[in-house]
Amino acid sequence: MTTMTPGRPVGSARPVPARPLLRPGRRKAVLVAHVVAAGAWIGIDVMMAVLVGVGLGSDDLASRAAAFQAIGRFLAVPMLVVAIACLATGLVLGWGTRWGLLRFWWVTIKLVINAVLVALVGVALLPGMGEVREHGESLAATGAATGDMSFLVFPPAVSLLALLVATVLSVFKPWGRVRPPAGRGA
Numbered sequence: 560m561t562t563m564t565p566g567r568p569v570g571s572a573r574p575v576p577a578r579p580l581l582r583p584g585r586r587k588a589v590l591v592a593h594v595v596a597a598g599a600w601i602g603i604d605v606m607m608a609v610l611v612g613v614g615l616g617s618d619d620l621a622s623r624a625a626a627f628q629a630i631g632r633f634l635a636v637p638m639l640v641v642a643i644a645c646l647a648t649g650l651v652l653g654w655g656t657r658w659g660l661l662r663f664w665w666v667t668i669k670l671v672i673n674a675v676l677v678a679l680v681g682v683a684l685l686p687g688m689g690e691v692r693e694h695g696e697s698l699a700a701t702g703a704a705t706g707d708m709s710f711l712v713f714p715p716a717v718s719l720l721a722l723l724v725a726t727v728l729s730v731f732k733p734w735g736r737v738r739p740p741a742g743r744g745a
């Protein structure tokens with residue numbers, strides 16, 4: 560027996576939504592895309608953390624060179640794509656369900672986290688990837704380092720922590736509404 564409509568927050572008894580909501584089948588399809596994008600994003604972050612660990616910590620020069628080349632060539636663009644996909648599907652879910660975008664703290668905070676991470680990947684991570692690739696190529700060709708790559712520890716660490724927070728918020732949905740519903744006092 561169903562006790563609540565999917566997509567409808569418990570206790571939100573607003574009779575007529577201000578906008579058309581997603582039909583249940585569409586909502587589930589978008590939710591699948593959202594969760595897959597979030598999972599892929601976490602996976603790429605884990606991959607980056609492992610490669611950064613190899614690049615900075617391995618005793619084997621060839622492994623270090625390969626790790627930096629892989630980071631520089633393959634990670635930032637897919638990361639940006641899944642981060643934007645997660646944001647876009649999240650926006651559709653927020654807009655198309657009674658959760659709203661700025662109605663519940665857990666959604667609003669996730670929106671901020673996702674937007675900040677997309678900006679960081681696009682503005683801070685992506686432009687530096689050429690330098691990382693060249694570092695890997697130089698290690699492979701001559702064994703010479705072209706710079707200090709220890710800054711690469713921060714992107715996967717910050718992103719994984721933020722995505723862990725977003726995942727916990729998604730599952731526990733804490734702190735209720737940003738503002739009380741209309742007609743229920745201040």
Ligand code: HEM
Pocket residue numbers: 565566586590593594597645646648649650652653656658659660666669670671672673674722725726729730
């Ligand atoms: C920051 C990265 C994000 C992660 C890791 C994430 C993760 C998740 C997960 C795992 C769920 C499924 C929860 C469940 O069914 O119990 C979910 C649902 C949801 N997410 Fe996200 N999310 C993120 C970003 C966003 C953004 C930016 C928004 C909106 C602007 C958003 C809005 C929603 C909504 C409204 C649902 C509930 C959909 C429904 O049940 O109808 N998410 N998210």
